[in-house]
Amino acid sequence: MKFRGKITDIACLNHFTRVVTTISKLTKTCVLRLTPDHLFFILPGKVTNGGVGMWCQLLQANFFQEYQMEGVTSEVQEICLEVSPEPWSRALKTVQSAKSVKLKLTRKHCACVTVAAELPTLSSVGRVVTHDVPVDVIPRRLWQEFQEAGVPDFDVSVYLPPLKTMKSVVDRMKNLSNFLVMEANLNGDMNLKIQTDLVSVTTHFKDLGNPDGGPSQSRDPEVMAEVTVDIRKLQQFLMGQQVNPSKALCNIVHQNVVHLVLLHEDVSLQYFIPAVA
Amino acid sequence: MQCVVTGGNVKVLGKAIHSLSRIGDELYVEPQEDGLALRSVNSSRSAYACFLFAPLFFSRYAIPTGLNFRCKMAIKSVQSVFKSLATLEKTVEKCHIGLDEQKDRLTFTLHCKHGLLKTHNLSYQDSESLEAVFDKNSCANVFRAQPRVLVDTVVHFPTSLEEVTVTVSDERMWVRNHVEDEAERSKAMLTELCLAADEFDYFAVKAHYSITFCLKEFRGLLLFAESTGLPVSMYFDEPGSPVVLSVTDSVLEGNFVLATLSDNHDLHKSNRGGDADQPHPPDDFMSDDMDAYLIAMDTSAAPGPSTADPPPPSLATFRKPPAPNYRTRTHSEEEEEDDGEEDPERPPDKKFRSLFFGSVLPPSSQMNTQPLTTQEVLASDSEDETEAE
Numbered sequence: 001m002k003f004r005g006k007i008t009d010i011a012c013l014n015h016f017t018r019v020v021t022t023i024s025k026l027t028k029t030c031v032l033r034l035t036p037d038h039l040f041f042i043l044p045g046k047v048t049n050g051g052v053g054m055w056c057q058l059l060q061a062n063f064f065q066e067y068q069m070e071g072v073t074s075e076v077q078e079i080c081l082e083v084s085p086e087p088w089s090r091a092l093k094t095v096q097s098a099k100s101v102k103l104k105l106t107r108k109h110c111a112c113v114t115v116a117a118e119l120p121t122l123s124s125v126g127r128v129v130t131h132d133v134p135v136d137v138i139p140r141r142l143w144q145e146f147q148e149a150g151v152p153d154f155d156v157s158v159y160l161p162p163l164k165t166m167k168s169v170v171d172r173m174k175n176l177s178n179f180l181v182m183e184a185n186l187n188g189d190m191n192l193k194i195q196t197d198l199v200s201v202t203t204h205f206k207d208l209g210n211p212d213g214g215p216s217q218s219r220d221p222e223v224m225a226e227v228t229v230d231i232r233k234l235q236q237f238l239m240g241q242q243v244n245p246s247k248a249l250c251n252i253v254h255q256n257v258v259h260l261v262l263l264h265e266d267v268s269l270q271y272f273i274p275a276v277a
Numbered sequence: 278m279q280c281v282v283t284g285g286n287v288k289v290l291g292k293a294i295h296s297l298s299r300i301g302d303e304l305y306v307e308p309q310e311d312g313l314a315l316r317s318v319n320s321s322r323s324a325y326a327c328f329l330f331a332p333l334f335f336s337r338y339a340i341p342t343g344l345n346f347r348c349k350m351a352i353k354s355v356q357s358v359f360k361s362l363a364t365l366e367k368t369v370e371k372c373h374i375g376l377d378e379q380k381d382r383l384t385f386t387l388h389c390k391h392g393l394l395k396t397h398n399l400s401y402q403d404s405e406s407l408e409a410v411f412d413k414n415s416c417a418n419v420f421r422a423q424p425r426v427l428v429d430t431v432v433h434f435p436t437s438l439e440e441v442t443v444t445v446s447d448e449r450m451w452v453r454n455h456v457e458d459e460a461e462r463s464k465a466m467l468t469e470l471c472l473a474a475d476e477f478d479y480f481a482v483k484a485h486y487s488i489t490f491c492l493k494e495f496r497g498l499l500l501f502a503e504s505t506g507l508p509v510s511m512y513f514d515e516p517g518s519p520v521v522l523s524v525t526d527s528v529l530e531g532n533f534v535l536a537t538l539s540d541n542h543d544l545h546k547s548n549r550g551g552d553a554d555q556p557h558p559p560d561d562f563m564s565d566d567m568d569a570y571l572i573a574m575d576t577s578a579a580p581g582p583s584t585a586d587p588p589p590p591s592l593a594t595f596r597k598p599p600a601p602n603y604r605t606r607t608h609s610e611e612e613e614e615d616d617g618e619e620d621p622e623r624p625p626d627k628k629f630r631s632l633f634f635g636s637v638l639p640p641s642s643q644m645n646t647q648p649l650t651t652q653e654v655l656a657s658d659s660e661d662e663t664e665a666e
Contacts, residue, residue: 087466094433110463119429125473129433132467 001079001137003034003105003113006066013101016063017092018242019056019267024085025240026054026271031138031146034069034079037061041085044145051274052233055148062266072140079105080143082136083113091115091131099126108132154251154259155225158184161205163248166192167238169203174231176201179276182234182258183226184250186210186219194231211249225254227275234258237271245269278308278346278376281337287372287387291359292504293328293531297352299497300326300533304352305407306383308340312529316407317352323536324494325409334528341376348401350383358385358397368393409534413521416512418445418486421479424502424509430470431496440538441495443513443520444487448474455489455538478508488516489538498522498533513537 007013023030023041033040039060045053060067071077095101095117102116112132119127138146160166169192173180177194184190190205237260247263260271282290297304297317301324305316312331318324332338340346359365365387373386381402387395413419430452434441440455453469456462474480502509502524513520517539524531 090435091433091466091468108467112467121473121476123473123475125475127470127472127476129468129470131433132469134463134466 001072001105002068002070003079003103004066004068005060005064005103006100007063007102008065008100010096012063012065013092013096013098015265015267017089017096019058020085020092021089022240022242022269023054023056024089026236028086029082029084030054032081032083032135033146034081035071036069036077039063040146042146045272045274051272053270053272055268055270057268059266076140078143080138080140080146081105081111081113082138084133084135087131087133088113088115091133095119095129105135106132110134111137151251152253152257152259155219155254156184156186156252157211158186158188158190158250158252159209159211160248160250160260161190161208163238163241163244167235167241170231170235170238173201173203174235178231179228180231180234181226181228182250182252183224184208184252185224186221189224190250191224225252227252227255227258227273229258229273230276233273237273278341278374279337279339280308280313280335280374281371282334282374283336283371285366286334287359287369288362288366289334289505289529290330290372291362291365292501293330293529294352294355294359295362296497296501296531297326297328298356299500300324300494302352303349304355305347305349305404306401307345307347307406310340313338313340318407319494324491324534325407326494326497326531326533327409328529328531331528331530336371341378345406346376346378347404347406348381348383349404349407350399350401354397354399355385358387358399409532411519411521411532411534413510413512413523413532416514416518416521417483418514419479419481419510419512420450420477421508421510422477424499424506426472426476427509428499428503430472431492431499433468433470434492438492440489441492442487442489444485445482446485447482450474450477450480479510484515486513486515488513488520490520490535494533494535495522498524498531501531 007016019041027043031040031042031044033042037060039058041054041056041058043052043054045051069077069079071079092101092115095115098117098119100118102114104114104116106112106114108114111134113135115131115133117129119129121127170180173192173194176199177196179194181193181195182190183193188206188208188210190208191202192205193202194200241262245262245264247261249261251259251261253259255275257275258273260273262269262271293315294304297315301317301319303317305314305318307314307316309329312329312334314327314329316325316327318326368389369387370390371388373384373388375384375386376382377384377398380398380400382398382400385397385399387397389395431441434454438454440457442453442455444451444453450472451469452472454465454467456465456467498509501507505524505526507524507526510523510525511520512523516537519534519536522533522535
């Protein structure tokens with residue numbers, strides 16, 4: 001099992017750091033799955049996470065100038081690790097000016113991913129800073145949990161409003177209620193609603209547009225598909241977003257799950273929020 | 278006592294006070310013939326700092342003649358006089374420090390623009406003399422660096438990090454975070470940075486020691502050094518002996534004296550040979566291509582040792598923490614005292630001197646202060662080393 005990746009381009013380093021930082025804001029631990037072409041940050045939707053699932057896919061060639069890996073066996077070219085993205089984010093943030101950053105799977109006192117950065121200095125010898133972040137290797141028998149889940153048949157698919165706007169709305173709503181209803185229809189309308197004994201607040205978004213290839217056109221475009229979710233989970237998702245994605249959409253399975261999909265420079269991030277029981 | 282500080286020196290004074298606040302809660306003020314001494318010490322007596330401002334630092338320096346005046350006050354109140362240094366720089370023309378012995382008050386008067394006068398009356402308490410006994414010149418290892426180099430080094434460590442370990446060889450200095458207990462070790466991120474001798478203005482190593490001290494207090498000094506641009510000098514000896522960090526210029530001298538963890542000397546002696554033989558890790562690390570690290574990690578198979586490049590000697594050898602933790606380290610040095618707790622009746626200087634008194638004791642007595650548990654630790658470290666080699 002080997003992994004070694006090197007980033008020498010500063011824009012790639014910047015982008016990679018932003019992705020890792022976003023992941024670190026969404027979850028404390030997740031699974032890193034490495035294949036010859038991709039990196040996946042995965043959080044399987046389990047009861048322990050409150051059913052929240054995350055799937056982030058990166059094309060390794062977009063980030064690493066050098067990338068080598070060897071899977072667990074010669075037939076299985078994959079590695080699955082349980083990682084804590086927060087220390088990675090911290091380590092990467094301080095080395096933005098590095099000439100090169102290497103990520104390696106190493107064995108120190110335990111299995112680690114070592115972030116090694118070569119920093120520019122005035123002296124003849126480059127300064128190297130290494131961060132050894134402990135990881136856990138996940139045994140193969142548990143791997144089926146981390147395969148890409150089939151996308152459920154959703155009822156409505158709609159583009160999201162600007163995330164900053166959504167975030168400020170959700171932040172204010174969180175003060176009033178723990179549960180929020182997200183609903184949207186095929187007419188490009190979306191509502192965020194909260195209801196308490198004293199007050200109900202609804203924020204309406206119109207003309208958002210619906211992506212093509214969505215659910216069957218036989219559905220009445222005015223009918224809303226709705227899901228009641230834990231507002232904190234939606235807030236956590238919105239808090240983690242640092243950059244406005246080039247594409248952001250939301251798939252809703254009525255009374256079941258909200259599937260948020262963000263696409264930014266070939267990085268796709270999917271986030272599943274289940275309906276509150 | 279009447280002291281007047283003008284112009285840019287007001288900010289320097291303010292910065293010094295903010296730096297001292299990183300050490301302890303109280304500011305000890307002692308106007309001396311050779312200048313105004315501002316000192317602070319932490320509650321466990323493991324860190325001491327002193328700024329001495331020469332009479333030339335002041336536009337006017339008049340101190341009470343005869344009896345030695347000393348006082349201490351809450352550092353937070355003095356900090357509030359100098360809060361918001363950015364605006365201080367722009368608006369304050371001079372700062373006048375006066376002593377009102379009858380009312381037990383020190384008066385700080387800030388003369389600001391547009392004729393504005395801000396007067397702060399701060400009460401003080403009488404205090405015993407607070408002075409550390411240390412000798413920079415007898416230290417084995419001496420370094421001097423521009424503050425930028427050190428600031429760029431500590432930025433890689435989280436602000437919450439307590440302790441940092443510095444290891445030196447003839448040409449290099451390694452700085453890494455210190456992790457106390459075994460349980461944390463498997464979860465904590467280990468960060469290590471290597472500095473080359475030519476990044477320093479002065480680099481003189483007589484012994485390849487490795488010392489562990491509190492980063493938070495070190496940052497306190499860097500705060501001051503960075504804003505004034507003064508180079509930082511570092512002096513240290515064997516572990517257990519304090520590390521001295523100083524900044525000087527013609528009108529001021531700042532010294533931060535920090536206790537270091539007592540480590541086992543044998544650990545270092547056995548490593549020194551390794552240091553000399555092995556090629557310096559950073560170079561290898563940078564030029565390695567794949568195959569550097571192999572992992573034999575199948576959950577069914579027993580994990581094997583790492584092959585190819587051995588980890589840098591500091592990682593292999595100094596991984597095991599010495600048993601005494603930071604708070605109790607003073608116990609090993611203050612074993613003359615009955616308890617490590619602050620005894621208000623006992624004059625502070627007596628306890629404090631013992632911190633440094635310990636450092637002049639012959640090494641064997643320091644070995645004796647080690648808790649026995651470190652002996653076990655040593656044995657397993659030797660095994661790790663041979664494996665790595």
